[in-house]
Amino acid sequence: MFIGGKLRRLRRDLGLSQTRLAEDLGISPSYANLMERNQRPVSAQVLIRLAEVYYLDIGALAASEDDRSLTELQAAMSDPLFRDLAVPQQELRDLVETCPSVADAIRRLYQAYQQTQRDPDATAGAESRPFDPVEAVRNAIEAARNYFPALDETAEALATELAEAGPDLLGALAARLQARHSVRLRILPADVMAGALRRFDRHRRQLQLSEMVSPSGRVFQAAFQLATIEHAALIDALVDETALTDATARRMFRIFLANSFAGAVMMPYGRFFAAAEACRYDVTVLAQRFNASLEQVCHRLTTLQRAGARGVPFFMIRVDDAGNVSKRHASGRFHLSRYGGTCPLWNLHETFRSPGAILTQRLEMPDGTAFFSIAASVSGARQPFPAREARFAIGLVCEMKYAGRIVYADGEGGAAARIGTNCRLCERTDCAQRAEPPAARPILIDENLRGVVPFQFDPGRGRTQRPGNA
Numbered sequence: 274m275f276i277g278g279k280l281r282r283l284r285r286d287l288g289l290s291q292t293r294l295a296e297d298l299g300i301s302p303s304y305a306n307l308m309e310r311n312q313r314p315v316s317a318q319v320l321i322r323l324a325e326v327y328y329l330d331i332g333a334l335a336a337s338e339d340d341r342s343l344t345e346l347q348a349a350m351s352d353p354l355f356r357d358l359a360v361p362q363q364e365l366r367d368l369v370e371t372c373p374s375v376a377d378a379i380r381r382l383y384q385a386y387q388q389t390q391r392d393p394d395a396t397a398g399a400e401s402r403p404f405d406p407v408e409a410v411r412n413a414i415e416a417a418r419n420y421f422p423a424l425d426e427t428a429e430a431l432a433t434e435l436a437e438a439g440p441d442l443l444g445a446l447a448a449r450l451q452a453r454h455s456v457r458l459r460i461l462p463a464d465v466m467a468g469a470l471r472r473f474d475r476h477r478r479q480l481q482l483s484e485m486v487s488p489s490g491r492v493f494q495a496a497f498q499l500a501t502i503e504h505a506a507l508i509d510a511l512v513d514e515t516a517l518t519d520a521t522a523r524r525m526f527r528i529f530l531a532n533s534f535a536g537a538v539m540m541p542y543g544r545f546f547a548a549a550e551a552c553r554y555d556v557t558v559l560a561q562r563f564n565a566s567l568e569q570v571c572h573r574l575t576t577l578q579r580a581g582a583r584g585v586p587f588f589m590i591r592v593d594d595a596g597n598v599s600k601r602h603a604s605g606r607f608h609l610s611r612y613g614g615t616c617p618l619w620n621l622h623e624t625f626r627s628p629g630a631i632l633t634q635r636l637e638m639p640d641g642t643a644f645f646s647i648a649a650s651v652s653g654a655r656q657p658f659p660a661r662e663a664r665f666a667i668g669l670v671c672e673m674k675y676a677g678r679i680v681y682a683d684g685e686g687g688a689a690a691r692i693g694t695n696c697r698l699c700e701r702t703d704c705a706q707r708a709e710p711p712a713a714r715p716i717l718i719d720e721n722l723r724g725v726v727p728f729q730f731d732p733g734r735g736r737t738q739r740p741g742n743a
Contacts, residue, residue: 277311278373351382406522413515420578428537446495553680575602585636616692621668624650635689641674
């Protein structure tokens, strides 16, 4: 494989010189230099040696972040600030592959630019530039590929211990909170909770849950509380391992880790992985077997990355009726822009019209890569009248090469839906759902012609195209 950029980044992360790397791998320094410059491929033998010497997972090394970086750079280059440059996709790909650190720097600069655009009063000083803690936490999760081995192993050990008390996990959690931490679990009326779903009363030593919280939600919240009390040191250590310095971002990441711990207690890694493989990733079966919600199961499926017990690498997204993305987790790759919406041709959006149904779809991206998608609608916590419970669409996506491991792909035939990342980045010329023209292509205007496609543009590939008015 030609992964010189990743090899160079790995060496720098390990604090090694090129000569030391060559010695460890049993190759010459000149050959190591050629591999890092993509003038020689990294062979299977070298990959195996890398795994043995530095305790790396070959799959993780082979799985690339290049697609996500490329998609985000494409999104940045579609901004009016850069449109006149018409940077070719191949140049962006070359940058991502050969100079990944420079690509990361450009992405960070663009994110900072966007934040400044949202706050025109911000000055140029670093201390006064707007900071987005949500984006910072998402970056930290992506950097870890949504997998925290120590957290998972600790939660699995706790789940095994709790199982000795019987099948009532909520009862076991409540008993542990009471016996070890003098915390009493109480289910209270919705009007008493005054809109809150969970409240920890430190003075009374009470974990108060609203009656509106579902049974699976009650287990989750009890496990969350136990994580914050009993395993605070582990969670704090994981937060300290990140580059997060902002207090708000660190607290948000701490909550995310406690949530992950709670999900791992409900769905212990070994049992959950074995069940997922046995039922071929039937999310309904998994939800029933582990007394979990569909959303909890989908999130857990994105974390199965333990060496020797790897699940299908899924990408998960959660959107609301308006298409706003509120969750995005991944152990696998998928073309989703950080700066735009999703493609309307993806049946993720149809789930709101088919509550309770699981929709499947084969997807093809503009670059020809193929994916398989599972989508379903879910509801948030129930609300007293007249408030309406939140509604979301959950999408799980994996590369088509993994579809044979998934029960939903059986018999899934026909043509794949030819979707795009979003309209600004997609250059398909035949999409009637197009909301805006691609950023890097000039619009062709003809007041005497109106086509099915709302925007006609120069595809820039040597083909002729009849212009139409917008």
